Amino acid sequence: MSSRLTGDETALWKAAARVLDANWTGTATAASPGLYPHQWSWDSAFISLGLARHRPDRAETELLSLFRGQWADGMLPHIVFNTSLARHAFFPGPDLWRSTEQPAAPRGVQTSGLTQPPVHALVALRLHECAPDGESSRGFLARLYPLLAAQHRYLATARDLGSSGLIAICHPWESGLDNSPAWDRPLGALQLPPTAYAPAQRSRTLPTGEDYDRYVRLVALMRDAGYRPGYLRDSHPFAVEDPLVNATFLASAHALAEVARIVGADPAPHLEAAQRVHAALLDRLWDADTGCFRARDLRDDRLLPVITAGSFGPLLDPELPAAHVRNLVDLLLSARFAGAAGYPVPTCDIQAPAFDRGGYWRGPTWVSTNWLIWYGALAHGLPVVADLLYGSTMRLVRQSGFREFFDPFDGTGRGSHDYSWSAALVLDLLG
Numbered sequence: 001m002s003s004r005l006t007g008d009e010t011a012l013w014k015a016a017a018r019v020l021d022a023n024w025t026g027t028a029t030a031a032s033p034g035l036y037p038h039q040w041s042w043d044s045a046f047i048s049l050g051l052a053r054h055r056p057d058r059a060e061t062e063l064l065s066l067f068r069g070q071w072a073d074g075m076l077p078h079i080v081f082n083t084s085l086a087r088h089a090f091f092p093g094p095d096l097w098r099s100t101e102q103p104a105a106p107r108g109v110q111t112s113g114l115t116q117p118p119v120h121a122l123v124a125l126r127l128h129e130c131a132p133d134g135e136s137s138r139g140f141l142a143r144l145y146p147l148l149a150a151q152h153r154y155l156a157t158a159r160d161l162g163s164s165g166l167i168a169i170c171h172p173w174e175s176g177l178d179n180s181p182a183w184d185r186p187l188g189a190l191q192l193p194p195t196a197y198a199p200a201q202r203s204r205t206l207p208t209g210e211d212y213d214r215y216v217r218l219v220a221l222m223r224d225a226g227y228r229p230g231y232l233r234d235s236h237p238f239a240v241e242d243p244l245v246n247a248t249f250l251a252s253a254h255a256l257a258e259v260a261r262i263v264g265a266d267p268a269p270h271l272e273a274a275q276r277v278h279a280a281l282l283d284r285l286w287d288a289d290t291g292c293f294r295a296r297d298l299r300d301d302r303l304l305p306v307i308t309a310g311s312f313g314p315l316l317d318p319e320l321p322a323a324h325v326r327n328l329v330d331l332l333l334s335a336r337f338a339g340a341a342g343y344p345v346p347t348c349d350i351q352a353p354a355f356d357r358g359g360y361w362r363g364p365t366w367v368s369t370n371w372l373i374w375y376g377a378l379a380h381g382l383p384v385v386a387d388l389l390y391g392s393t394m395r396l397v398r399q400s401g402f403r404e405f406f407d408p409f410d411g412t413g414r415g416s417h418d419y420s421w422s423a424a425l426v427l428d429l430l431g
């Protein structure tokens with residue numbers, strides 16, 4: 001803990017550290033007690049940032065244990081199941097994914113079959129930068145580098161479904177922003193078989209019903225096709241190029257180049273990958289009419305209509321042109337986002353008909369998206385925006401605790417309590 005923290009900040013720091021201690025399972029951190037008892041991919045990356053401030057030994061264990069779930073083709077699954085828990089501890093559990101039937105999946109570990117935003121290389125570099133012992137942290141990076149490189153290779157090859165230079169998500173869960181209104185159109189176009197799946201088994205309340213059937217249907221289609229890249233490219237009904245996912249990929253590619261330098265590998269392929277995503281983001285996802293990035297539906301080659309917090313993701317691109325940065329900042333500060341929210345950043349445009357202040361990823365403020373925008377704003381030298389996000393995040397957790405998400409107008413906490421990434425990212429923000 002930094003000695004320059006105020007008394008109030010020290011109390012917050014200790015409370016956040018207690019959450020991470022309580023959610024530690026021995027080799028990893030549960031995303032949230034009760035609700036999400038397993039290890040989630042981008043949660044784990046964010047959590048390791050908090051562990052780095054509190055229990056540095058655990059930060060490395062956390063990431064390495066996530067990569068135990070990596071498939072032979074480089075795919076890093078979005079859930080690594082804790083097999084010591086009952087099979088019904090979470091739905092959908094291992095039975096839906098059937099990873100053990102996949103030749104590429106690791107033995108002795110049960111995982112999901114899709115991915116999440118690739119923030120891992122970015123996080124690995126940040127762990128190294130704040131490590132107390134540079135020599136041992138270089139050893140950790142050397143272990144992680146080939147795994148991160150394989151993850152990036154998988155995304156750049158198997159997931160460039162439009163041969164455009166961008167990676168595509170094949171399921172709303174891959175965006176991390178599960179029920180974002182951005183996915184309503186492609187999800188609505190999905191044909192459902194007459195028999196519904198099993199939403200009743202779902203232990204949470206949101207989202208449920210037909211949307212949930214569609215999520216499960218998409219998984220079943222991917223699974224029955226053996227999660228094959230050829231199927232995903234040619235036939236899978238959900239294929240979207242998302243600005244936030246691609247921005248995390250780009251930022252992580254830059255970080256991976258730096259990691260390569262540190263461990264004595266060649267940074268050039270990672271820098272080339274970052275350049276490709278940079279050019280394609282501007283070319284394919286920038287919407288000059290609204291002055292922001294939007295997701296592109298590859299199945300009808302159109303930009304999706306709803307503007308979300310994901311539209312600000314490309315602030316993570318260190319080479320984003322100044323005019324684009326200005327446009328994004330104007331939108332962020334406008335009445336569609338921070339301008340009308342007491343506790344920014346709402347995850348959906350407040351003026352969109354689909355905006356819902358309590359609806360999970362359809363409006364509430366989340367610590368993870370705030371952290372990513374904060375990080376991008378700092379890199380672009382935007383202290384006003386960075387301070388706004390820092391201040392808003394701190395007010396939220398002080399007022400409501402380490403909740404899963406928050407009402408963007410009055411800061412009321414919603415979803416699960418003692419949510420790991422909310423605690424971890426606050427530890428990182430406090431430094």
Ligand code: 2M8
Nearest residue numbers: 031036040042043078173176177178
């Ligand atoms: C939520 O996603 C899972 C699906 O994987 C769910 O709703 O069941 C999202 O908030 C996602 O971003 C997050 O990683 C996960 C665990 O916290 O929960």
